[in-house]
Amino acid sequence: MKRIITNLMIFTTWAWSMFAADHVLAQTRVIIPGTFQSELGCSSDWLADCNSTALTFNPATGLWTGTFKIPAGCHQYKVAIDGSWNINYGETGIQNGANIQLSVPAETSITFSYNPSTHLVQTSPIASGFSTNCLPQVVLVGEFQNELGCNFDWDANCTNTAFFYNAAIGKFERDLTIPPNISFGYRVVLNGDWANNFGNDGTPNGSNYFIYVPCQPTRIHFSYDPITHIVTANPQPATVVVAGSFQSELGCAGDWQPNCDNTRLSYNPDFGIWTDTFDIPAGHWEYKITINNSWDENYGLNGEPDGANIPLDLCYPAKVAFTYYHSSCFHYAYAQIITNGVCLNKFYDANVNGYPDPGEEPMGGVQFTLSGNGIKQIQTTGSDGKAAFTNLPDGLYLIKETVPSAYYAVTDSQFVYVFGGNAIANFGNVCLGDGGAKGLGFWSNKNSEAALNNAGKMEHALSSLREWSLRNADGSDFDPASYSQLRGWLLGANAKNMTYMLSAQLAAMFLNTEMGWVDRYNDYIYTPGCGFWGNGNFMNIDVLLWYTNYYLLYRTTVNGKDPDRAYLECLKNAFDNANNNLTFVQSHPCGAAITNIERRTLQEINVISPTVKIWPNPSNNYFILRPADNGNKQEVELKIYNVNGQQVFMASGSSNKDYHFGENFTPGIYMAEFIQGNTKKTFKLVKQ
Numbered sequence: 001m002k003r004i005i006t007n008l009m010i011f012t013t014w015a016w017s018m019f020a021a022d023h024v025l026a027q028t029r030v031i032i033p034g035t036f037q038s039e040l041g042c043s044s045d046w047l048a049d050c051n052s053t054a055l056t057f058n059p060a061t062g063l064w065t066g067t068f069k070i071p072a073g074c075h076q077y078k079v080a081i082d083g084s085w086n087i088n089y090g091e092t093g094i095q096n097g098a099n100i101q102l103s104v105p106a107e108t109s110i111t112f113s114y115n116p117s118t119h120l121v122q123t124s125p126i127a128s129g130f131s132t133n134c135l136p137q138v139v140l141v142g143e144f145q146n147e148l149g150c151n152f153d154w155d156a157n158c159t160n161t162a163f164f165y166n167a168a169i170g171k172f173e174r175d176l177t178i179p180p181n182i183s184f185g186y187r188v189v190l191n192g193d194w195a196n197n198f199g200n201d202g203t204p205n206g207s208n209y210f211i212y213v214p215c216q217p218t219r220i221h222f223s224y225d226p227i228t229h230i231v232t233a234n235p236q237p238a239t240v241v242v243a244g245s246f247q248s249e250l251g252c253a254g255d256w257q258p259n260c261d262n263t264r265l266s267y268n269p270d271f272g273i274w275t276d277t278f279d280i281p282a283g284h285w286e287y288k289i290t291i292n293n294s295w296d297e298n299y300g301l302n303g304e305p306d307g308a309n310i311p312l313d314l315c316y317p318a319k320v321a322f323t324y325y326h327s328s329c330f331h332y333a334y335a336q337i338i339t340n341g342v343c344l345n346k347f348y349d350a351n352v353n354g355y356p357d358p359g360e361e362p363m364g365g366v367q368f369t370l371s372g373n374g375i376k377q378i379q380t381t382g383s384d385g386k387a388a389f390t391n392l393p394d395g396l397y398l399i400k401e402t403v404p405s406a407y408y409a410v411t412d413s414q415f416v417y418v419f420g421g422n423a424i425a426n427f428g429n430v431c432l433g434d435g436g437a438k439g440l441g442f443w444s445n446k447n448s449e450a451a452l453n454n455a456g457k458m459e460h461a462l463s464s465l466r467e468w469s470l471r472n473a474d475g476s477d478f479d480p481a482s483y484s485q486l487r488g489w490l491l492g493a494n495a496k497n498m499t500y501m502l503s504a505q506l507a508a509m510f511l512n513t514e515m516g517w518v519d520r521y522n523d524y525i526y527t528p529g530c531g532f533w534g535n536g537n538f539m540n541i542d543v544l545l546w547y548t549n550y551y552l553l554y555r556t557t558v559n560g561k562d563p564d565r566a567y568l569e570c571l572k573n574a575f576d577n578a579n580n581n582l583t584f585v586q587s588h589p590c591g592a593a594i595t596n597i598e599r600r601t602l603q604e605i606n607v608i609s610p611t612v613k614i615w616p617n618p619s620n621n622y623f624i625l626r627p628a629d630n631g632n633k634q635e636v637e638l639k640i641y642n643v644n645g646q647q648v649f650m651a652s653g654s655s656n657k658d659y660h661f662g663e664n665f666t667p668g669i670y671m672a673e674f675i676q677g678n679t680k681k682t683f684k685l686v687k688q
């Protein structure tokens with residue numbers, strides 16, 4: 001069996017060789033038709049049967065050859081067999097292939113040598129092929145030409161889609177903005193002659209290329225190789241530059257330069273992204289992405305064309321990796337901080353939420369210690385309340401604050417996990433003091449009764465107290481029908497049953513809020529050990545009231561042996577300290593604070609209008625702006641400008657709070673703009 005297969009293979013090889021030999025021998029006539037034939041005695045060009053350009057077979061070499069005096073010019077030719085176009089060979093020996101190029105600078109005798117086995121032609125002393133002396137017109141034809149201003153699609157003569165030769169790379173290229181569509185077919189045609197068209201993979205008369213533009217018109221960079229005839233379509237731009245406020249620090253001629261090589265990104269085709277890493281100094285920076293060395297196409301925040309600047313805040317010098325995705329659907333850019341570190345914010349946390357909110361003062365000169373992974377670093381915050389721990393290996397670290405004297409920490413220590421970038425740690429402090437409250441002594445005397453009657457709040461106060469879960473000494477409900485009954489109940493309060501004393505303190509605090517002396521929703525007090533809310537050290541008055549009331553609802557009697565007594569005593573002490581004005585969170589840092597009670601009695605120097613009041617003005621420290629109590633609950637906006645028209649402060653928010661600003665203003669005149677709904681007021685401020 002093996003012998004039969006072997007013999008069959010030998011026979012097949014022999015038969016194919018004989019066929020090839022017969023095919024070569026069958027070529028009894030080989031003509032070179034082309035653009036030079038009329039100058040060589042033929043009646044016209046491109047004649048497949050004109051003997052003036054016939055080749056002669058050389059049995060010694062197996063080649064067909066002929067030498068002709070070719071005039072100067074840019075010529076094209078092919079090989080025709082047996083005086084007919086039925087069998088012809090063009091570029092690279094392809095049957096029915098593209099015309100072969102021949103550039104002749106001056107009239108020259110050219111020898112043509114045709115190999116009947118490979119169907120390739122060689123010419124000497126001038127080689128055939130593409131020459132920059134004879135640049136063809138290269139037109140990208142396809143189903144999008146009509147949208148690009150051509151008369152019709154597949155227009156081989158439309159210069160709107162013609163390519164330009166780039167001698168630096170030896171290719172024809174052009175950027176075209178392709179409209180969105182499911183798919184467009186296209187190919188290349190040379191010199192307006194469909195006999196010389198190239199499709200997919202540079203194949204003459206091959207299948208179309210296709211391009212998909214899904215979302216929006218997209219600039220595509222097309223390139224045509226005149227040697228391989230392959231067309232590439234790259235939806236990526238030629239260049240991408242990060243233009244921003246840090247460019248001058250990186251060696252650019254200035255900031256916001258769309259053509260600076262120092263902040264140019266590189267394209268990674270494996271991931272389809274533009275990326276590079278730069279060493280950026282510490283600071284508050286902004287940047288955008290610019291395309292092709294120009295502002296004509298740029299992308300800002302959230303990838304929006306001509307969008308807002310993208311912020312980049314660095315609390316320490318760091319390597320930053322910029323990444324940009326460019327597609328028909330989105331243009332997203334982001335920056336990743338590579339240098340490991342911790343950015344620390346130290347601030348006066350007036351609302352004890354653990355975050356630096358607008359208007360909360362930074363605190364400088366506060367020391368912090370970071371430890372972990374065998375590392376210990378100590379840093380002190382600057383005047384901006386910021387500090388940084390840098391060059392940290394990945395891992396978990398403990399940061400602990402040295403709490404300044406007279407301050408209380410919202411969070412005095414916290415763990416941070418650093419991995420492949422930076423972490424942020426926020427530390428807030430507060431001062432404690434007067435909040436404008438009145439204690440049990442006041443509410444159990446006749447002055448309090450007069451105060452409630454004068455304010456017209458007596459009936460509402462008593463009815464509201466009946467809604468709370470107040471307890472008597474025996475644990476029964478206390479529902480006051482008159483103020484004298486309430487006063488007697490307050491005078492008799494004791495801690496034998498802790499729910500009784502806790503109820504009395506709750507009632508006193510509620511009456512403080514009823515009179516408006518304490519802001520139930522915006523005032524916070526120090527409640528160490530009592531909390532479930534946040535970190536447990538501070539509570540909003542409203543939260544403390546409701547949480548205590550909920551506890552009283554289910555625990556009517558708590559004596560000295562009850563395991564819950566210690567916790568109820570904590571709540572009682574929280575109320576007691578607050579009612580005696582010891583533990584209210586102050587609105588400003590110690591020493592510079594205007595306390596709640598002082599703020600209520602401070603003379604309002606400027607009544608700007610029924611809409612807004614501001615004081616003190618002039619000021620040698622800070623200003624306080626208060627929207628007037630006119631029933632307008634619309635959000636307010638405040639903007640402050642210096643004499644040069646530069647905005648130096650901006651705040652917005654509720655109409656029922658005070659706005660503090662100006663501590664860091666230099667002495668001079670400022671203009672303030674107050675906006676609430678359709679109301680707009682402008683007034684002058686003087687900083688001494």
